[in-house]
Amino acid sequence: MAKPQKIEKEKLTAADWERGALELIAEQGVNAVAVESLARRMGITKGSFYWHFPNRQALIEQSLQRWLEHDERNLQILMDAIEDPRERLILFFRRSTQVHQLTHDVYTALCFAPDHPLVQPVLEAVADRRTSYLANAFRQLGMADEAAAFRARLTYAAYVGYLQLMQQEQAPEPESPEFESYLEHVIKTLIPAV
Amino acid sequence: MAKPQKIEKEKLTAADWERGALELIAEQGVNAVAVESLARRMGITKGSFYWHFPNRQALIEQSLQRWLEHDERNLQILMDAIEDPRERLILFFRRSTQVHQLTHDVYTALCFAPDHPLVQPVLEAVADRRTSYLANAFRQLGMADEAAAFRARLTYAAYVGYLQLMQQEQAPEPESPEFESYLEHVIKTLIPAV
DNA sequence: CAAACACCATACGCACGCGTATTGACAAGC
DNA sequence: GCTTGTCAATACGCGTGCGTATGGTGTTTG
Numbered sequence: 001m002a003k004p005q006k007i008e009k010e011k012l013t014a015a016d017w018e019r020g021a022l023e024l025i026a027e028q029g030v031n032a033v034a035v036e037s038l039a040r041r042m043g044i045t046k047g048s049f050y051w052h053f054p055n056r057q058a059l060i061e062q063s064l065q066r067w068l069e070h071d072e073r074n075l076q077i078l079m080d081a082i083e084d085p086r087e088r089l090i091l092f093f094r095r096s097t098q099v100h101q102l103t104h105d106v107y108t109a110l111c112f113a114p115d116h117p118l119v120q121p122v123l124e125a126v127a128d129r130r131t132s133y134l135a136n137a138f139r140q141l142g143m144a145d146e147a148a149a150f151r152a153r154l155t156y157a158a159y160v161g162y163l164q165l166m167q168q169e170q171a172p173e174p175e176s177p178e179f180e181s182y183l184e185h186v187i188k189t190l191i192p193a194v
Numbered sequence: 195m196a197k198p199q200k201i202e203k204e205k206l207t208a209a210d211w212e213r214g215a216l217e218l219i220a221e222q223g224v225n226a227v228a229v230e231s232l233a234r235r236m237g238i239t240k241g242s243f244y245w246h247f248p249n250r251q252a253l254i255e256q257s258l259q260r261w262l263e264h265d266e267r268n269l270q271i272l273m274d275a276i277e278d279p280r281e282r283l284i285l286f287f288r289r290s291t292q293v294h295q296l297t298h299d300v301y302t303a304l305c306f307a308p309d310h311p312l313v314q315p316v317l318e319a320v321a322d323r324r325t326s327y328l329a330n331a332f333r334q335l336g337m338a339d340e341a342a343a344f345r346a347r348l349t350y351a352a353y354v355g356y357l358q359l360m361q362q363e364q365a366p367e368p369e370s371p372e373f374e375s376y377l378e379h380v381i382k383t384l385i386p387a388v
Numbered sequence: 389c390a391a392a393c394a395c396c397a398t399a400c401g402c403a404c405g406c407g408t409a410t411t412g413a414c415a416a417g418c
Numbered sequence: 419g420c421t422t423g424t425c426a427a428t429a430c431g432c433g434t435g436c437g438t439a440t441g442g443t444g445t446t447t448g
Contacts, residue, residue: 011395029309031225034435046436048396056436112306114361115223124362131364150379153365157355164354165347167308168318170325185344189383205425228405240406242426250406393446400439405432412427418420 012042014052014062021063026105030113033060057118064122067106071126074103075133085140089191092134092155093183096162097174108163131156141192155190206236208246208256215257220299224307227254251312258316261300268297269323279334283385286328286349287377290356291368302357325350335386349384 020042024033035056039046053059082088098104107126113119134152143151165171172178214236218227229250233240247253276282292298301320307313328346337345359365366372 035437036435044395045397047398050437051395054437111358112308114306114358120362124364127359127362127364146375147379150376151383153356153359153376154352154380154383157359158348158352159355160358161351161354161356162347164305164308165321165351168314168321170318170321171347181340182344182347185341186348189345189348229407230405238425239427241428244407245425248407389448391446391448393444395442395444397442398440400437402436402438404434404436406434407430407432409430410428413425415422415424417422 012044012048012052015066016042017049017052017059018063018066021059022067022102022106025063025109026102029109030060030116030119033063035059060118064110064118067103068122068125070103071107072129075129079133085137086191086194089134089137089141089155090187092130092137093159093186096159096166097179099166099174108167111160111163112167127156130159138192141194143192151190158186158190206238206242206246209260210236211243211246211253212257212260215253216261216296216300219257219303220296223303224254224310224313227257229253254312258304258312261297262316262319264297265301265320266323269327273327279331280385280388283328283331283335283349284381286324286331287353287380290353290360291373293360293368302361305354305357306361321350332386335388337386345384352380352384 017038020038021033024038024041033056035046035049039049049059053062078091079088082091095104110119110123110126114123131149131152134155135148138148138151139145162171172182211232214232215227218232218235227250229240229243233243243253247256272285273282276285289298304313304317304320308317325343325346328349329342332342332345333339356365366376
């Protein structure tokens with residue numbers, strides 16, 4: 001073993017821990033983030049964890065912060081990419097399609113822990129962002145300020161509620177034809193005609 | 195039953211425990227239902243609890259079952275009381291006003307624990323019930339079967355999502371004038387004109 | 389080459405929550 | 419009056435999960 005290929009060693013960075021935490025959140029919710037189980041999952045013991053982080057709370061905070069920034073960029077890209085506000089709105093709905101996408105699954109998990117003290121501020125920020133994003137699009141479609149704000153809230157609420165129905169498997173699978181019909185109905189109902 | 199005033203002894207029945215559990219769920223969520231803390235809250239030790247229930251799970255199951263029946267009656271009363279489907283729909287939205295009402299607060303709490311194995315079937319039943327209630331009303335307003343079902347799902351989703359926004363205090367207080375304006379907007383958007 | 393540093397393993401103390409076991413108090417029925 | 423049944427208090431064992439302490443190994447750096 002003269003030249004140990006560094007494949008094996010693979011020291012973990014704080015970012016690795018954060019990614020692992022986010023995966024756990026996506027799969028099993030915030031409460032499932034336990035130091036020891038996470039460490040096991042990373043193939044390491046918790047002795048290491050407490051070198052990178054002072055405690056569990058710091059891990060969650062930093063992970064959520066990282067996710068928040070990541071989500072920010074995602075939204076920005078979406079906004080820049082598409083000119084037509086109507087198309088942007090439709091794409092917003094379609095985003096619920098992206099199940100088993102880390103960023104999106106984390107969001108779903110967070111939605112179901114709105115009282116968690118660490119989640120609350122994050123969720124608030126995201127709701128603000130998405131709501132104003134929606135309101136903006138509605139205004140561009142010619143709605144008055146107040147109406148646009150209301151419609152945005154309604155749309156956001158419908159989106160979040162749909163996430164829950166999907167969680168209970170009481171909503172059609174995103175790929176199914178029924179989903180497309182439903183989506184069409186939603187679009188017709190919530191997006192004003194051009 | 196000749197004379198003994200039963201004021202002092204106050205033995206607890208299983209129903210008392212269930213009520214206590216539901217209060218806890220309403221205030222702090224399903225996970226907050228711990229045997230010992232609940233016992234303390236009832237002014238008693240857990241030694242008694244395990245006489246009435248085999249374990250914690252049974253308590254939660256029976257409490258939820260009791261709540262489910264209670265909610266069933268509530269809905270039934272609502273349906274019987276009001277003839278006009280449009281009025282019924284409006285009342286459905288207004289029910290989100292009933293914060294700090296035990297039955298409703300429990301529902302909110304359950305909505306935020308959809309993955310909990312004991313909550314899942316309950317939530318499913320309620321979602322079914324309310325969705326078909328809504329679909330029925332929409333059909334009575336002249337919508338086709340499929341459209342009514344879609345609109346019902348959308349409406350239910352919007353309702354659940356709004357609960358979350360309220361939880362985050364990002365939605366107007368039910369008594370405020372802004373709430374009335376928003377409600378009006380929702381009605382105009384989701385309920386087809388007569 | 390020795391000391392310092394970065395990263396990880398092992399082992400412990402502690403709190404909390406579930407469930408059980410044992411005992412006690414108090415009423416009703418034989 | 420003594421047994422039986424009902425409800426409650428106390429005390430334990432057990433698992434889990436957090437955080438700490440301490441020691442070890444490899445890599446850097448003076």
